[in-house]
Amino acid sequence: MTSSRCGYVALVGRPNVGKSTLLNRILGQKISITCKKPQTTRHQIMGIHTEGEVQTIYVDTPGMHLAEGTRDKAINHYMNDTAKQALRDVDLVVFVIDRTKWMPEDQLVLERLIYLKCPVILVINKVDWLEDKSTLLPFIEEVSQKHDFAALVPISALSGKKVNSLVNEIQKRLPEGPHFYPEDQVTDRSLRFLAAELVREKIMRQLGEELPYSTTVEIEQFKQQGKVLHIHALILVEREGQKKIIIGDRGNQLKLIGRDARLDMEKAFESKVMLNLWVKVKSNWSDNARALKSLGYTGQD
Ligand SMILES: Nc1nc2c(ncn2[C@@H]2O[C@H](COP(=O)(O)OP(=O)(O)OP(=O)(O)O)[C@@H](O)[C@H]2O)c(=O)[nH]1
Ligand SMILES: [Mg+2]
Structure with missing residues (x-):
């Protein structure tokens, strides 16, 4: 017998890695805007995915970034704070990176995650765009040394490749409990x-x-x-x-x-x-x- 599960999942990562694209792909509809330019998402937005007995409440966040020089404005602080707040009280974190490049801003995100008690899944996104696929396995080997990730999943949020496997990895780690939202509700936003x-x-x-x-x-x-x-x-x-x-x-x-x-x-x-x-x-x-x-x-x- 399956039992009801429900939990919060934060989507985090530096700007432009594809967090919002992934959320829209999982939900099968567009609730979070996306753009090829970084720092598209400004507000925290929730996407609710109910599949059978499992309800996953995804929290899309603005990309965490290094505040630099003239860009260090009130809105940048707001965006970084929003991303940090989303990490409180979640049951799982999905940390998204762009292909096999580990950037200083990825390191910055990781440093904020290592103190969390919940599992962290590392998502290597945009693999459709990876020129040399043979770099993937050594990269997975290398990043798995950086943190005790619950899973490492290469996907393409754009094409949908392996997104189902990722969803399975997420769903099986959610706590048992009743659903918080009606099954037809897709977002908390108006x-x-x-x-x-x-x-x-x-x-x-x-x-x-x-x-x-x-x-x-x-x-x-x-x-x-x-x-x-x-x-x-x-x-x-x-x-x-x-x-x-x-x-x-x-x-x-x-x-x-x-x-x-x-x-x-x-x-x-x-x-x-x-x-x-x-x-x-x-x-x-x-x-x-x-x-x-x-x-x-x-x-x-
Ligand atoms: N080729 C390819 N492009 C992708 C993939 N996922 C996202 N993109 C593109 O990457 C760009 C950024 O995607 P977003 O979803 O806006 O990224 P984000 O992480 O939400 O960015 P911020 O909100 O700025 O933090 C867009 O142009 C997407 O179409 C993917 O799997 N493959
Ligand atoms: Mg976004």
């Missing part, structure tokens, strides 16, 4: 939050190089009228020049952002969506802890 994140993802993907850290998105209206969901989103930037970049020539850039975000929203919300976007300048928000708070970046987030 639809408004997901809507704002989808707009932010399109901005990062289309304009990432030109707009580092300087944008945030607020949802001002989220209303179902008949068959159509009406969403108004406000994009906040730091400078007039950034506003011009987002709007683009004759509004074309903003139109593209809006179109891509709307298509994702229609999929996520299973409804026709009317999306209106505005851009406003709000100076120095990423540098100012108070401004961050007013936008909902509180310690609990």
Whole structure:
């Protein structure tokens, strides 16, 4: 007889290793935004995966990084703190790295994990992208010396390769107990939050190089009228020049952002969506802890 299991699993690692891609892959839907640029995830976000008797509550976190020079802003502290907080009270940690390169930031993450009592699974992601597959076994041998990992699993979060084996390794280590969430609940975040994140993802993907850290998105209206969901989103930037970049020539850039975000929203919300976007300048928000708070970046987030 199988018994009910339920537990919390933190997804940790340096920026850009594929934590959010892995979460979306496990859940079979997009709840956490991803981008080829590092430091995409800003808030802690929970993804709930219920399969038969086992419920796994994944906590996706911002990548842990070394704060350096000019990047040492309030938002960076917030992101590192958020990742550290997620490690408290979890039943298992999934530590994700990018292929067979052990970087100083991976070492930094490991140093925060060695004090934990719970098991740590090391995930070697992006193996689809590994040029020389013969480096994998010696690498596994080498990293297994660094810590007593519960398991080492090479996967591709993008293609899904070996993700099922990883899920099995995770599920069998969760404590017995009742489920905390209904089986159809997929995240702790509201639809408004997901809507704002989808707009932010399109901005990062289309304009990432030109707009580092300087944008945030607020949802001002989220209303179902008949068959159509009406969403108004406000994009906040730091400078007039950034506003011009987002709007683009004759509004074309903003139109593209809006179109891509709307298509994702229609999929996520299973409804026709009317999306209106505005851009406003709000100076120095990423540098100012108070401004961050007013936008909902509180310690609990
Ligand atoms: N080739 C390949 N690319 C991947 C894989 N997993 C993730 N990626 C890509 O790596 C980039 C970063 O992925 P994210 O999921 O945003 O990474 P993250 O660890 O959540 O990053 P932060 O939120 O910035 O900490 C994206 O462009 C993904 O498409 C993989 O298995 N193979
Ligand atoms: Mg992420």
